[in-house]
Amino acid sequence: xxxxxxxxxxxxxxxxxxxxxxxxxxxxxxxxxxxxxxxxxxxxxxxxxxxxxxxxxxxxxxxxxxxxxxxxxxxxxxxxxxxxxxxxxxxxxxxxxxxxxxxxxxxxxxxxxxxxxxxxxxxxxxxxxxxxxxxxxxxxxxxxxxxxxxxxxxxxxxxxxxxxxxxxxxxxxxxxxxxxxxxxxxxxxxxxxxxxxxxxxxxxxxxxxxxxxxxxxxxxxxxxxxxxxxxxxxxxxxxxxxxxxxxxxxxxxxxxxxxxxxxxxxxxxxxxxxxxxxxxxxxxxxxxxxxxxxxxxxxxxxxxxxxxxxxxxxxxxxxxxxxxxxxxxxxxxxxxxxxxxxxxxxxxxxxxxxxxxxxxxxxxxxxxxxxxxxxxxx
Amino acid sequence: xxxxxxxxxxxxxxxxxxxxxxxxxxxxxxxxxxxxxxxxxxxxxxxxxxxxxxxxxxxxxxxxxxxxxxxxxxxxxxxxxxxxxxxxxxxxxxxxxxxxxxxxxxxxxxxxxxxxxxxxxxxxxxxxxxxxxxxxxxxxxxxxxxxxxxxxxxxxxxxxxxxxxxxxxxxxxxxxxxxxxxxxxxxxxxxxxxxxxxxxxx
Numbered sequence: 001x002x003x004x005x006x007x008x009x010x011x012x013x014x015x016x017x018x019x020x021x022x023x024x025x026x027x028x029x030x031x032x033x034x035x036x037x038x039x040x041x042x043x044x045x046x047x048x049x050x051x052x053x054x055x056x057x058x059x060x061x062x063x064x065x066x067x068x069x070x071x072x073x074x075x076x077x078x079x080x081x082x083x084x085x086x087x088x089x090x091x092x093x094x095x096x097x098x099x100x101x102x103x104x105x106x107x108x109x110x111x112x113x114x115x116x117x118x119x120x121x122x123x124x125x126x127x128x129x130x131x132x133x134x135x136x137x138x139x140x141x142x143x144x145x146x147x148x149x150x151x152x153x154x155x156x157x158x159x160x161x162x163x164x165x166x167x168x169x170x171x172x173x174x175x176x177x178x179x180x181x182x183x184x185x186x187x188x189x190x191x192x193x194x195x196x197x198x199x200x201x202x203x204x205x206x207x208x209x210x211x212x213x214x215x216x217x218x219x220x221x222x223x224x225x226x227x228x229x230x231x232x233x234x235x236x237x238x239x240x241x242x243x244x245x246x247x248x249x250x251x252x253x254x255x256x257x258x259x260x261x262x263x264x265x266x267x268x269x270x271x272x273x274x275x276x277x278x279x280x281x282x283x284x285x286x287x288x289x290x291x292x293x294x295x296x297x298x299x300x301x302x303x304x305x306x307x308x309x310x311x312x313x314x315x316x317x318x319x320x321x322x323x324x325x326x327x328x329x330x331x332x333x334x335x336x337x338x339x340x341x342x343x344x345x346x347x348x349x350x351x352x353x354x355x356x357x358x359x360x361x362x363x364x365x366x367x368x369x370x371x372x373x374x375x376x377x378x
Numbered sequence: 379x380x381x382x383x384x385x386x387x388x389x390x391x392x393x394x395x396x397x398x399x400x401x402x403x404x405x406x407x408x409x410x411x412x413x414x415x416x417x418x419x420x421x422x423x424x425x426x427x428x429x430x431x432x433x434x435x436x437x438x439x440x441x442x443x444x445x446x447x448x449x450x451x452x453x454x455x456x457x458x459x460x461x462x463x464x465x466x467x468x469x470x471x472x473x474x475x476x477x478x479x480x481x482x483x484x485x486x487x488x489x490x491x492x493x494x495x496x497x498x499x500x501x502x503x504x505x506x507x508x509x510x511x512x513x514x515x516x517x518x519x520x521x522x523x524x525x526x527x528x529x530x531x532x533x534x535x536x537x538x539x540x541x542x543x544x545x546x547x548x549x550x551x552x553x554x555x556x557x558x559x560x561x562x563x564x565x566x567x568x569x570x571x572x573x574x575x576x577x578x579x580x
Contacts (some may be wrong), residue, residue, distance in 0.1 A: 335458075
């Protein structure tokens with residue numbers, strides 16, 4: 001992996017926290033009395049404060065976008081292939097801000113944090129947060145960092161929803177929105193997959209209605225299954241066939257219910273790993289945030305009307321092999337932007353990686369992002 | 379005009395012909411826009427904002443580098459992303475001959491735009507006719523491909539294109555016929571290797 005001396009790595013980084021004492025009114029009606037946001041920054045904010053780029057993460061990532069930690073050199077940031085000196089999002093030119101959304105289990109205030117009203121973990125009482133709420137919280141972080149206006153916000157999947165929402169919540173505070181592997185709303189099938197994941201968690205006997213922190217258990221079985229079903233939707237059938245095919249894990253079919261196929265082994269491994277580091281209460285809330293996102297809902301379903309207030313320039317990127325949020329969904333967004341005569345470019349790339357292609361360093365994908373960032377004026 | 383633009387116009391006289399028909403500030407859609415050179419030129423020289431449509435990955439990336447709006451779409455599936463009358467001018471430059479659903483695309487161009495500018499290599503040029511007469515598929519500067527590798531599927535002559543326009547109710551407003559960068563007046567369907575048309579609905 002990237003050793004600290006790797007010239008294209010940002011090297012050892014330090015996670016930081018910003019505390020906010022004024023309440024945050026949430027879309028669902030609840031109010032967070034106070035909150036913290038975990039974040040990391042790479043590069044330097046220039047004197048004009050015009051070079052800040054906000055990186056928004058998707059389901060299971062965090063503010064650790066690039067680089068490593070001095071005491072944990074193998075912990076490489078989740079978008080390290082994109083962000084660094086000389087990389088497409090070049091930290092010699094841009095001041096890059098990675099942030100962790102509220103409700104997460106990686107540092108920002110979330111269900112495992114202490115509820116100031118009770119002195120105990122929030123657990124099930126932590127409100128359901130939305131993409132709009134995350135963006136409102138990120139705006140507070142921008143204030144804290146002295147960033148009046150972002151040069152760009154970028155994200156894939158759920159992160160792309162945040163990059164899009166920035167142009168609607170704070171049209172004057174963002175110049176470019178880079179929206180990758182996105183959808184302007186989930187389909188019934190997308191929601192259905194999320195509901196299976198939630199059902200797995202909610203029916204785990206160790207879930208205890210969300211108040212499991214002080215019972216010394218976690219709903220690991222539910223989380224495991226949630227992750228397995230999620231993971232299936234992130235990969236394309238072609239990518240799965242190429243990687244695993246029908247390859248057997250053991251010498252011959254077992255005619256029992258142990259692992260026969262490599263893909264079973266892979267999914268179990270992914271599920272087990274996930275259940276050791278991710279929080280079930282967070283997972284429930286993230287899938288709801290996905291389900292609820294639909295900026296056109298307040299405009300009678302008219303996405304173009306919803307986007308009329310956006311002022312940013314857009315780069316929209318989809319992947320042909322992505323069946324979770326396929327190119328059709330991105331084209332809906334592009335169509336609505338065209339109807340508003342927005343500045344927009346749209347790429348529909350042939351990368352085979354499925355939904356997760358946005359995390360991979362496909363040469364054409366990265367060449368396009370590099371070209372786009374290079375043309376952003378500072 | 380910058381040296382880059384001059385060299386573009388020297389290298390691609392058909393683009394120069396297209397550009398002269400684009401009014402200052404016109405809203406432009408360039409179908410099959412390649413690396414976006416024409417759009418960039420139109421923006422710099424005419425302040426004409428626009429979008430390009432292109433299908434090839436490398437061309438699309440070149441457009442992003444050139445800082446022009448590009449949409450990676452397949453022209454064969456139509457222009458459904460664009461509302462009626464969105465553009466002042468829709469350009470189809472040296473791309474007509476690669477399109478399968480030619481009639482649909484020409485109709486779509488005049489649905490989304492007030493005016494269409496179409497340029498294509500003339501299959502009726504004498505050099506092409508001569509090669510066919512001697513029993514060979516034409517290969518020339520205007521038609522640089524061998525028959526087995528050509529992206530061209532629908533070659534036509536000036537007369538063929540004008541027939542199709544009549545049949546589709548498309549009105550030809552202006553025509554420029556070129557050979558080696560020079561305008562051709564006499565016997566255009568025989569002596570011209572490229573044609574550029576400006577069309578509107580009837």
